[in-house]
Amino acid sequence: MLRLITVLSVIVFSWSAQAEIRVQDELGELVLDSVPQRVVALEFSFVDALAALGVSPVGVADDGDASRLIGPIRDQLDEWTSLGVRSQPSLEVIAALKPDLIIADVERHAAVYEDLKRIAPTLILKSRGETYEDNLDAVLKVAEAFGQQDLMEQRIAEHHRIMDGYAAQLDSDATVMFAVSSVKGVYMHGPQAYAGGVVHRLGLRSPLPQDTEQPYIQATLERLVQTNPDYLLVGEYGDQTAVDEFKQNPLWSVMASVRQDTYVETDPRLWSLNRGMISAEIMAAELVKLLSTSTASR
Amino acid sequence: MTIALSAPRWRPPVWWPLCVMLPGLALAFALSLSSFSLFGLGWMDMWRVLIDYDPTSIKHQVLVSLRLPRALVAIFVGASLAVAGLVMQGMTRNELASPSVFGVSAGATLTFALSATGLWPGLSALPIVLVTFCGAGIAGALVFILGGLHRAPINPVRVVLAGVALNFLFLSLTRAIVILADENAYGVFHWLTGSIGNATFADVRLVIPWTLLGLIAAFWLSHPLNLLRLGEERMQNLGGGLGRVRWLGSLTVILLVAAGVSVAGPVGFVGLMVPHICRFIVGQDYRLLVPMCSLTGAVLMLLADTLARGLRFPDDSPVGILTTLLGAGFFLVLARRNRANVA
Numbered sequence: 001m002l003r004l005i006t007v008l009s010v011i012v013f014s015w016s017a018q019a020e021i022r023v024q025d026e027l028g029e030l031v032l033d034s035v036p037q038r039v040v041a042l043e044f045s046f047v048d049a050l051a052a053l054g055v056s057p058v059g060v061a062d063d064g065d066a067s068r069l070i071g072p073i074r075d076q077l078d079e080w081t082s083l084g085v086r087s088q089p090s091l092e093v094i095a096a097l098k099p100d101l102i103i104a105d106v107e108r109h110a111a112v113y114e115d116l117k118r119i120a121p122t123l124i125l126k127s128r129g130e131t132y133e134d135n136l137d138a139v140l141k142v143a144e145a146f147g148q149q150d151l152m153e154q155r156i157a158e159h160h161r162i163m164d165g166y167a168a169q170l171d172s173d174a175t176v177m178f179a180v181s182s183v184k185g186v187y188m189h190g191p192q193a194y195a196g197g198v199v200h201r202l203g204l205r206s207p208l209p210q211d212t213e214q215p216y217i218q219a220t221l222e223r224l225v226q227t228n229p230d231y232l233l234v235g236e237y238g239d240q241t242a243v244d245e246f247k248q249n250p251l252w253s254v255m256a257s258v259r260q261d262t263y264v265e266t267d268p269r270l271w272s273l274n275r276g277m278i279s280a281e282i283m284a285a286e287l288v289k290l291l292s293t294s295t296a297s298r
Numbered sequence: 299m300t301i302a303l304s305a306p307r308w309r310p311p312v313w314w315p316l317c318v319m320l321p322g323l324a325l326a327f328a329l330s331l332s333s334f335s336l337f338g339l340g341w342m343d344m345w346r347v348l349i350d351y352d353p354t355s356i357k358h359q360v361l362v363s364l365r366l367p368r369a370l371v372a373i374f375v376g377a378s379l380a381v382a383g384l385v386m387q388g389m390t391r392n393e394l395a396s397p398s399v400f401g402v403s404a405g406a407t408l409t410f411a412l413s414a415t416g417l418w419p420g421l422s423a424l425p426i427v428l429v430t431f432c433g434a435g436i437a438g439a440l441v442f443i444l445g446g447l448h449r450a451p452i453n454p455v456r457v458v459l460a461g462v463a464l465n466f467l468f469l470s471l472t473r474a475i476v477i478l479a480d481e482n483a484y485g486v487f488h489w490l491t492g493s494i495g496n497a498t499f500a501d502v503r504l505v506i507p508w509t510l511l512g513l514i515a516a517f518w519l520s521h522p523l524n525l526l527r528l529g530e531e532r533m534q535n536l537g538g539g540l541g542r543v544r545w546l547g548s549l550t551v552i553l554l555v556a557a558g559v560s561v562a563g564p565v566g567f568v569g570l571m572v573p574h575i576c577r578f579i580v581g582q583d584y585r586l587l588v589p590m591c592s593l594t595g596a597v598l599m600l601l602a603d604t605l606a607r608g609l610r611f612p613d614d615s616p617v618g619i620l621t622t623l624l625g626a627g628f629f630l631v632l633a634r635r636n637r638a639n640v641a
Contacts, residue, residue, distance in 0.1 A: 087477070183414045185496060220495045220614050222364050225356070226336035238416070245498060251359045 023123060023144045026106040027113055030123045035146055036101035040120075042089050043127035044069060045135060046103040048276025049142040051076045052155045059097045061089040070267070070274050072282065086128075095119045101145060127275070129215045132197025135275050159277045166284040167202045172291055175207040177229035178271050179219065181236045181243035186224065187216045194275040198283050221246045225255055231290060232257035235268025264290060312586060315579045319593040323373070326600040330369040331361060334607040339365070363499075371497035371505060372603045372617070373596040375562045376572075378509040379403075380595025381516045382554035383569025384576070384587055388523040389547040390447070392454045393632070396570035397434075397555045398625075400461030403566070404468035405437025406430040406559035407490075411472045415479035427508060431556035438552045440464055447544055451530060492565030493616030494603060501561040508557035513592055515550040519543065520584035527582060565618045567625020568595055574632065 021032040040059035041047050047069060050057055056078040062068050063085050081097060083089040087108055094102065099120045105127035109116065116122040123145050125138040136156060143152030178195040179188045189195040191206045193215035199206055207229040208217070219227070224246065232255070234243050246252050257263040266286065270279055332339045343357050352358050383396040397403040413421040413429045421429055441464055442448060445457035469490065494501075522543040525533040533540055558565065576590040602624065603617040 085477070183416075214613075217613060218495075220364070222336060222360055223612065223614065225360070226612075242496060245496065245500075248500075249363050249498065250353070251356070251363055254356055254359065 021145060021147055023141055025124050025141060026126060027110065027124050030121055030145060032101065032121055032145060036099075036121075038097065038099045039101045039103065040083060040094055040097060040099045041103045042083065042109055043086055043103075043105040044273050045127045045130070045138065045275040046125070046142060047077070048073055048274060048278050049139040049152075050103075052139070052277060053143060053146055053148050053151065055146065056080070058099060059083045059094060061086045068269055068273055070270050070279065070282070073274060073276075073278055091115055091119065103142060103145075129192075130194060130275065131192055131215075132194055132201055132280070135194060135197075136277075139277065155277065159281065162281050163201055163284055166281075166288050169288050170202050170204060170291055172204060174204060174230040174291065176204045176231040176233070176287065176291075177207050177227065178233045178235065178266075179224075179243075180216075180268050180272050181234050181241040183238060183241055185242045186219045186234070186246065188219045188224070188227065189272070190215055190217055194280075195271050195283070198280045199287070201280070202284055202287060204287070221249055221251055225251050228256050230256055230260070231262045231264075231287075233264050233266045233271065233286075233290075235266050235271045237268055262290070312580065312583070316586070316589055316593065319590065319597065323593055323597050323600075326597045326604075327369055327373070330372060330600045330604045331365045333604050334611050335360070335365075336612055367499045367502050368494055368497040368603070369600060370502045371494045371561055372599040374502070374505045374509045375492075375494065375558045375565060376568060376595035376597070376599025377592040378505070378512055378554040378558045378595075379565060379568040380572035380576075380591040380598070381513055381588060382551045382558070384573040384584075384591045385516050385519060385523070385547050385551050385554075386569065387573050388519075388526060388584060389544055389551075390445075390452065390454065390457050391526065392457060393574070394458060394570070395461070396567065396573075397551065397558075398564060398566040398568075399465065399570060400441055400457075401437045401463075401465035401468050402434050402441070402551060402555045403559055403564040403569075404465045404472065405440075406434040406556050407564040408468045408472045408475070409433030409436075410559060410563070411475050415475060417475055417479050426560045427504060427556055430560040431552065434552040434556045434559065437464055437468060438548050442544075442548060447548075448541075490564065491616045491618035491622070492559075492563035493614075493618060494562045494565075495614045495616065497561065505557050505561045508553055512550050512554035512557060513588070515546065515553070517585075517588045519547055519550060520588050523547070523584040524582075527584075563616075563618065565599070566622040567628065568598060568621055571621075571625055571628045572598060574628070 021035070023030040039050065039055060039057045041050060041057045042061040047057060047060055051073050057080050059081045061083040064082050066074065066082065081093065083093050091112065102116050102120050102122040104113065104116055104122055104124045106124050107126070107128040109124065113122060113124055123141065125141050126134045127138065130138065139156070140149065140152055143149050176199045177188060179186050188208065190208045190212040191200060191210050192213060196206050207227045236243065252258055270282055328341065328344060331344055332341060337357050337360050339357060339361060343361060347358050347361050351362070379397060386395040386397065386400065387393060409421065409429045409432055410426070412418045413424070413426065416422050441457065441461050444460035444464070446453060447457065472490065525536050526540070526543060530540060572591050572595045573587065576587055576594050580586045580590050599617070602620045606615045606617045606620045609615040609620070
């Protein structure tokens with residue numbers, strides 16, 4: 001009996017090892033003969049997903065700066081080769097790495113999709129401008145490419161447990177908004193942006209209407225004052241950015257978050273660049289800390 | 299030029315359009331202050347700010363600390379770009395000349411982007427007007443040399459070719475810088491389309507002295523430009539130093555463009571449209587054209603910014619989108635009219 005089971009399981013195992021892996025992505029179907037070994041990721045959100053699977057990518061489009069990935073993700077991975085900027089990764093460097101899977105962003109890389117496919121099988125998924133829910137779908141697709149749906153489903157279930165735990169600690173009707181600030185201006189992340197999705201997931205509200213379509217909305221100070229979130233988190237790209245100019249204006253102190261000392265400056269890499277479960281959990285922890293300390297102080 | 303054929307009768311003074319334009323400016327100013335606001339600003343709010351300013355009122359604060367600097371910047375940027383275009387057209391005797399067509403704006407934008415993105419750290423330490431002045435200056439000098447403006451009889455085609463080529467060179471360099479420096483490349487759009495959405499009083503203080511200086515210089519140049527209109531040879535015969543006018547004219551253009559770009563970025567086509575509109579109304583006399591262009595430029599910019607704000611309300615759109623849209627249409631009309639004239 002035992003022998004029969006062993007034989008059967010060997011047959012089943014070898015059959016599954018030889019089976020093709022098929023994944024439906026944003027532009028078609030990815031077909032792989034075997035589990036990929038050398039993976040390159042063209043957006044940060046895919047690296048988060050790979051980290052969850054315990055896969056170290058050989059190349060990442062990290063804008064030439066590995067520190068753009070947050071420490072908790074970076075620590076789980078081996079060193080990788082930079083593929084250049086995410087908007088225009090170097091096809092030559094990608095080809096030189098001889099990958100057996102490329103994971104690309106449908107918004108940024110649809111134009112080079114055919115070129116990428118000539119280099120290696122390409123999985124093209126949502127990343128830039130994705131919602132929180134989009135990201136969870138994309139993460140599962142990444143796992144499918146490695147035949148690891150079960151593992152990822154477990155991880156997602158665990159993620160939901162963690163987020164539920166944080167949400168339970170956040171019994172608040174407050175509105176919370178994240179925005180990035182660079183020299184070019186301040187961009188509010190609406191309910192459709194990843195950060196907006198995390199806020200919603202935790203049972204908090206966005207000060208912007210839930211049906212705001214654009215994920216990132218450029219804000220003048222007038223717009224920001226009118227939006228007036230109870231909690232405002234701003235991630236600055238650079239030392240002197242547009243938000244610093246806003247602070248010079250008397251209207252800045254009119255905002256609820258400034259008056260109540262609930263305006264905080266946070267890490268734009270965490271809140272905007274590194275979309276994924278690992279980031280979302282750290283964001284949630286930050287929000288719990290922010291909301292609990294500020295309510296305590298009031 | 300109009301020739302009186304009938305017997306002398308009363309005619310309005312030549313400066314009547316200026317009298318019409320001044321209330322027009324006031325109206326555009328008020329519109330820009332109050333329209334498309336998320337706070338429901340109205341004319342009464344403006345009146346109350348004037349008679350009984352309450353610093354604790356959000357509406358009053360929005361009007362005074364956000365709308366007012368934005369409208370003032372619109373006025374000065376509009377005036378400076380319009381007059382820069384006028385002087386350029388007068389100097390090159392070319393109807394298509396303008397800071398945005400000839401690469402002077404693009405040159406200023408290039409150094410502006412270099413400084414703002416921090417790609418050239420030394421540049422970031424310098425005052426922004428100096429930075430844009432250098433950019434506009436380099437672009438101006440290159441057009442000057444490549445276009446052969448330093449030689450007596452100028453070849454209009456050569457100037458246009460040099461200007462357009464340099465414009466594209468600077469635009470693509472700016473794009474390259476933005477792509478190198480900007481992780482999101484959202485900025486490409488921002489740097490190539492002027493905007494005054496975040497104007498502050500610091501910007502107003504920055505732009506006023508240089509614009510005024512430039513406008514005074516342009517007014518001073520109006521007589522020589524009138525002479526130059528008669529032709530380069532005639533001007534020389536009438537004792538107007540052609541070389542000096544070109545140098546001073548170029549300097550004025552560079553100053554005005556640098557002032558405008560340093561606070562608003564490259565707002566396109568104001569310098570092309572306004573001089574044509576004004577010539578149509580007041581004729582060819584530069585002594586009238588300079589003040590008329592200042593006023594019309596200011597009004598156009600105020601209205602364009604107000605409309606841009608309404609384009610996707612409540613989201614703000616850069617004013618440059620609207621001026622470029624208007625300008626492209628205007629360019630086509632101009633081309634058609636010229637062809638009709640030839641035919």
